[in-house]
Amino acid sequence: MEREWELQATCRHEDPDLWFSKRSVAEAKRICLEVCPVQVQCLEAVLARESQTADTMRAGIIAGLTGAQRAALAAERREQVPVEKRQAPPGAGRPPAPCGTRSAYNRHIRKGEKPCRPCNEANNAAYALYRATGSTKVATGR
Numbered sequence: 001m002e003r004e005w006e007l008q009a010t011c012r013h014e015d016p017d018l019w020f021s022k023r024s025v026a027e028a029k030r031i032c033l034e035v036c037p038v039q040v041q042c043l044e045a046v047l048a049r050e051s052q053t054a055d056t057m058r059a060g061i062i063a064g065l066t067g068a069q070r071a072a073l074a075a076e077r078r079e080q081v082p083v084e085k086r087q088a089p090p091g092a093g094r095p096p097a098p099c100g101t102r103s104a105y106n107r108h109i110r111k112g113e114k115p116c117r118p119c120n121e122a123n124n125a126a127y128a129l130y131r132a133t134g135s136t137k138v139a140t141g142r
């Protein structure tokens, strides 16, 4: 059954190949992140839908993210603080991470906002790191 937001998905009216061809990755991402009004809902839906999917089987650009980026985001969320801590009132504990960081990117997502450009760039950079090292954490030496 279709959900309400899916009726507003920009990709409904476009050639689906655009989201599944290596040649049009940049254009697909641009549409998802800058044009589509339901990117946030789309992202949550695909993360839920792919929760049992092997990382390498996450196909296409969805919600502006490649399969590997979605896998990295899912992995990062699994690592994050337990739910009890996440529900601390705003302003409690550490100050929120500024825009342009992966934490701020995730905060946008949690709040149902479309991530701003610096946050998208931070997320993309973290993804590149993940692809190069298998981890989203910057190596700290030993």
Ligand code: SF4
Residues within 6 Å of the ligand: 009, 010, 011, 012, 031, 032, 033, 036, 037, 038, 039, 040, 042, 043, 061, 062, 063, 064
């Ligand atoms: S964000 Fe999701 S719904 Fe919107 S265009 Fe991209 S894939 Fe389609």
Ligand SMILES: [Zn+2]
Residues within 6 Å of the ligand: 098, 099, 100, 104, 105, 108, 115, 116, 117, 118, 119
């Ligand atoms: Zn931001």
